[in-house]
Amino acid sequence: MPDTAPDLDPYSLADRAASFEHGADVYAAVRPSYPGDAVSWLLPQGSPRVLDLAAGTGKLTALLADRRLDVVAVEPSESMLGHLRATLPGVTAMVGTAEEIPLPDGSVDAVLVAQAWHWFRQPAASAEIARVLRPGGHLGIVWNTRDDAVDWVARFGEILHRGDSLEPTSAAARVGPLGDAFGPLGTATFRWVDRITTASLRPLAASRSYLISLPEAARDALLAEVDELVATHPDLADQDVVGLPYVTECYRAVRA
Template sequence: MAPSTPPSPSSASAPAGRDPHDHADRAASFDRDADLYAQVRPTYPRDAVEWLLPAGVRRVLDLAAGTGKLTEVVVDLVAAGTDVVAVDPSSPMLGELSARLPGVTTHQGTAERLPLPDASVDAVLVAQAWHWFDVDAAATEIARVLRPGGTLGVVWNDRDTAVDWVARFGEILHRGDRLEPAAGHVPLTGVGDPFTAVEAATFRWVDRLPAGALRVLAGTRSFLLTLPDDERAARLAEVDALEATHPDLVGRAEVELPYVTSAYRARRR
């Protein structure tokens, strides 16, 4: 459920020396404002997560779990007694996850070096993070920790840019962003012989945010998190102007932000 009032954006400066066009700097930027990320980033539709989870799952790894947006849906869907484990490189992100989901085991780690034993999980799910991985190394590690027949699932929320104001919002967020994929997300590919052919499905849904929260949501994007302070402030002012002037947004107590969720799955042979 959306918060009734928008959270307050941080006034902290971007860390000195961060390059908005550097992959590593962008990936590391999420340590900043993890609490805001937890409040305003969207969840994932239940039907998409159900499609990703194999029947009879006993242990699920949420890889690059962040603040637990996907983890929360998994915990809600799986049967009692199913073990859910979260791995992420960011300690602040995992701290937010643990505060919200104290029953979930967390480990600080990366996709390329998972802190789990061989053949120890039935599913590895990755939400909004496949583009941060070294795909070859990650696929090898994921295949190692999956039991035979287990599932690798990747899920992406893309804003529905067929809606005019959403397209304009995205243009503000990503203007000049050299790392933003042209298609909006990176499909699951290149996982190799340990896995079966990749299946794909899409799911449409709407997230609801209180008026004013678009600015906060924009501020959680890695591109804006690594921009110089003056450029970041200018982008956020553009978001404010969009919300104050677009006919689909003016005077609304709640903003309906439509998403197209793309899900991909492959089985461990």
């Protein structure tokens, strides 16, 4: 369970973004990684210097480091950055935001943003990303989206989003205009399955900003429904491990 965050408003975008300071432990333990093909599609050719922006606990950062790239991670949450530094000591990690990136002009070949673009003030973030990118560099944006074509996954998602007025209808709806510094936006999708324990579905739900920000009683009520789903759905009941299908949605633009 995440730390209690009684002063956060579940209907405030700023508070929701700040909620991850309270939920870093759970996030690091249960959130999924990303498929290698998606990472390859987002990156430019060669062995570039890559900025993982809003890096969180380092889910994407670890994949970039495994490719022996020159990686720098920037993240506003000290709690999340602590996890990243502990697990990836060879990666340069800095506190910063998308609107104020602590890097020089033209200093990276790619900026990747995983599961975070919707938290940014997008016009300011686009301009700042353009500043730190070299000409011809890539901006890559990626989200893991659960595949609701599977019945239990759809029911799980309905519980997670119930009452959440800030939840967009799709990843595409979250990517606004990038500005004149970037060329056309390309898109690609990658399907994959994350093998997880059924016991991890409750903490996975608890890692979401909406649930972290809810009052304790409301959060516990939704988590109890997750427990009920796991106990009763024919695809989950009496199963220790299950495949959680994802559609990874990727967006890529080149710095003009």
